[in-house]
Structures are given as structure tokens and as C-alpha cells.
Amino acid sequence: MSQTTSRRRSRASAGLPPITADKIIEAATELTAEQGLDGWSIRQISTKLDVWPGVVAHHVGDREAVVMGVVDRVISRIPVPDRQLPWREWFSALMIEGRGVLRAYPGVARRMVVVGPNVPAALPTIDTGINVLQAAGFGEQSTLIYRYLLNSAFMLVAVEDDRANFPTARVDMHRTMAAFADDQARPGLAAAGAEALSQVRDPAELAQEELRFFRFTVERSLDGAEAMLGGGR
Incomplete structure (x- = not known):
């Protein structure tokens, strides 16, 4: 036996x-x-x-x-937004909801970006997302825009995951930048230093800061995609 x-x-x-x-x-x-x-x-x-x-x-x-x-x-736990939403709202919802799910499972976001979401659960999202872009007028660029938007968002999630391996990195970076806050000869570094001094240190507030930066990244990537609808390249 x-x-x-x-x-x-x-x-x-x-x-x-x-x-x-x-x-x-x-x-x-x-x-x-x-x-x-x-x-x-x-x-x-x-x-x-x-x-x-x-x-x-x-x-x-x-x-x-x-x-x-x-x-x-x-991936099956990431909600697929309603197909009837305007394309910006659809992708904003997908990426923000996706971040919430992926952050609970470190390493999955990096796997998706590097290897690709080549699993059955991803197929409905890919199909709907590209269809939403096609309906919005992106035409033959729809698949490229889809990849651009999701890679931009979920690579940032992967970075957030990886940062856990460097627990003092953020504090060290803040300390380095803060030293230049009064550097009048280098206004760019002075601006970075002033921002570092103004940033919070409480873990809960740091988490909110990361979410705000993620939302900022999502909105700017959507702005870039939207510019293509006006004929920009």
C-alpha cells in the first residue's frame, strides 16, 4: 500500500x-x-x-x-465592470478594484505583467475591455490601449508589493530628499525636499497616500489614451 x-x-x-x-x-x-x-x-x-x-x-x-x-x-475575484459604462469609467473601475484584489495576494500583479494574464478567468475581462475601447472609437488601437492601461496600473501594484521587501526604503528616500528642502541653488531638489517634509509617516496614512498616487497614475494614463481619440499619437 x-x-x-x-x-x-x-x-x-x-x-x-x-x-x-x-x-x-x-x-x-x-x-x-x-x-x-x-x-x-x-x-x-x-x-x-x-x-x-x-x-x-x-x-x-x-x-x-x-x-x-x-x-x-x-483574477476571478476582480469584478468586471458593467459593459455599458463609458470607457474611462470602465477602466478606472477595473484598475482600482483590481488593485484592491491584487494587493491582497503579493506577487500576482507582477506575474500578470511579466507573463501575461494567460488564464481562463482573464478572458471575459480582456474581451469586454477591448470591446469597450472599440465602441469608444479606438479602432485598431484598442488592443494596444488595453495593454497600455492595464500594464501601467498593475506594474505599479507590483512595485507596491515589492516595496514590502525594503521596509526602510521609503523612510530612507524621505530623509535623503528632505535634506535638500532649503537648497536654493537646485530648485528641483528643493521642491522634492519640501514634498518629502510634508509627507506623512503614519502607516495608515501612507497606505492612503499610495492609493492617491495610484489613482493619479490611472487618471493620467486614461488622459493619454483619450488624447488618441482626438487624433494624437
């Missing part, structure tokens, strides 16, 4: 539900929320579910297959 068979029978005899691919992906998704997409192993998943590592491979596949399942699940 194999160890896997023994473990399965012990689960059944203990009255525990059988292990499924869905349970494995959900366990990996929970670990992603805790440790990031690159922070867990197959063994950690198996320990969390109290099964042998081979059970994960049997139901889902190798680690890359599990990662794909996690990305698919996380």
Missing part, C-alpha cells in the same frame, strides 16, 4: 472530505495572501492540507501548475 493511498484512507476513516484540485488551489491562494506568490512550496501546501506532496502533483501538477491556478483564482 502506498503512502498516498494510506493517507487517503486515513482521511476517509477520520471523516475528512477528499482532497480535490479546488482545495489545493484554495490552500495555495491562502498561502499567497500570507507569504506572496513566490513564498510558498508544494510541501507547505501538503502540510496545510495534511496530505503527501505527491497528492498535490496528482490533482494539479507541478508548482507552475499550482501558480497558474492561483493566478486564475485571484
Whole structure:
């Protein structure tokens, strides 16, 4: 009798539900929320579910297959806005709601930007988003604009995720810039220094500051796209 068979029978005899691919992906998704997409192993998943590592491979596949399942699940949690919304409102809603979901699962945004959202859950969003742009008059540029808007927004989310690996970076940057606040010979640095001095330090307020900057980025990227409707390139 194999160890896997023994473990399965012990689960059944203990009255525990059988292990499924869905349970494995959900366990990996929970670990992603805790440790990031690159922070867990197959063994950690198996320990969390109290099964042998081979059970994960049997139901889902190798680690890359599990990662794909996690990305698919996380993307499925990003609401697809109403197709009837004006195109700017549609993309603003998608990107802001998307940030909220992706920030809860560090590493998924970077995966989407670098590898692409090549999972089934992304297909309805891609189809609707490009259709919204086509209807707005972007024509053959619609797919390019779609990629530009989402990459601009979600790359910034990836940067926010990565910043957690450098806990003192923001404080260090503020300190460096603040030293130039009174530098009259270099007005650009002086402006950056004055801004650094005015910025908050409370973690909750810093989170709001990050959201404000994200919204600013979203609006400016939408402005850039809208300029193309007027014939700009």
C-alpha cells in the first residue's frame, strides 16, 4: 500500500472530505495572501492540507501548475465592470478594484505583467475591455490601449508589493530628499525636499497616500489614451 493511498484512507476513516484540485488551489491562494506568490512550496501546501506532496502533483501538477491556478483564482475575484459604462469609467473601475484584489495576494500583479494574464478567468475581462475601447472609437488601437492601461496600473501594484521587501526604503528616500528642502541653488531638489517634509509617516496614512498616487497614475494614463481619440499619437 502506498503512502498516498494510506493517507487517503486515513482521511476517509477520520471523516475528512477528499482532497480535490479546488482545495489545493484554495490552500495555495491562502498561502499567497500570507507569504506572496513566490513564498510558498508544494510541501507547505501538503502540510496545510495534511496530505503527501505527491497528492498535490496528482490533482494539479507541478508548482507552475499550482501558480497558474492561483493566478486564475485571484483574477476571478476582480469584478468586471458593467459593459455599458463609458470607457474611462470602465477602466478606472477595473484598475482600482483590481488593485484592491491584487494587493491582497503579493506577487500576482507582477506575474500578470511579466507573463501575461494567460488564464481562463482573464478572458471575459480582456474581451469586454477591448470591446469597450472599440465602441469608444479606438479602432485598431484598442488592443494596444488595453495593454497600455492595464500594464501601467498593475506594474505599479507590483512595485507596491515589492516595496514590502525594503521596509526602510521609503523612510530612507524621505530623509535623503528632505535634506535638500532649503537648497536654493537646485530648485528641483528643493521642491522634492519640501514634498518629502510634508509627507506623512503614519502607516495608515501612507497606505492612503499610495492609493492617491495610484489613482493619479490611472487618471493620467486614461488622459493619454483619450488624447488618441482626438487624433494624437
